Amino acid sequence: MISEPVTKLLVAQVAHELDAHQTYMGIALHFERESLRGWAKLFHDQATEEAGHAAKIMAFLLENGVAFSLPRVGGAPTTYATARAAVETALASEQRVTGQFNALAQAARDAGDHRSFQFLGWFIEEQVEEERTMGALLDLIDSGVNLFQAEGLLEGVVGE
Numbered sequence: 745m746i747s748e749p750v751t752k753l754l755v756a757q758v759a760h761e762l763d764a765h766q767t768y769m770g771i772a773l774h775f776e777r778e779s780l781r782g783w784a785k786l787f788h789d790q791a792t793e794e795a796g797h798a799a800k801i802m803a804f805l806l807e808n809g810v811a812f813s814l815p816r817v818g819g820a821p822t823t824y825a826t827a828r829a830a831v832e833t834a835l836a837s838e839q840r841v842t843g844q845f846n847a848l849a850q851a852a853r854d855a856g857d858h859r860s861f862q863f864l865g866w867f868i869e870e871q872v873e874e875e876r877t878m879g880a881l882l883d884l885i886d887s888g889v890n891l892f893q894a895e896g897l898l899e900g901v902v903g904e
């Protein structure tokens with residue numbers, strides 16, 4: 745059994761992950777419009793990862809016999825004023841998600857829900873990489889490099 749407060753937060757987190765999926769799809773489309781296909785691919789891949797995070801949480805809920813409805817997802821823009829504005833949005837989204845997982849871990853701890861607490865560890869670790877990636881992309885943009893020329897550098901900056 746997983747605890748009631750954690751269950752509620754996990755269902756809400758499914759929506760947050762799908763929100764992040766939409767945000768990244770929107771950013772990918774922004775870069776497609778600018779013919780920056782390497783940047784677009786990076787954010788498209790990131791969007792796929794976020795959908796995977798939602799799926800991972802849904803699987804955990806299912807394994808634990810939790811009945812739930814899928815929560816509503818909020819939508820996202822597909823244009824940004826600048827590449828920097830798009831990546832800033834991504835970083836802010838990651839920081840928000842980190843806060844959500846901290847709150848989830850705290851709730852699991854408070855409820856003595858060790859099963860959920862252990863499950864959440866994977867996400868807490870994942871957020872370190874996610875925030876680092878978006879910060880590194882901002883550093884790349886702030887270096888003043890041409891965004892087309894920067895496409896060859898994306899793999900090195902993002903790592904993995």
Ligand SMILES: [Fe+2]
Binds near residue numbers: 761764793794797
């Ligand atoms: Fe995520």
Ligand SMILES: [Fe+2]
Binds near residue numbers: 794838874
């Ligand atoms: Fe993420």
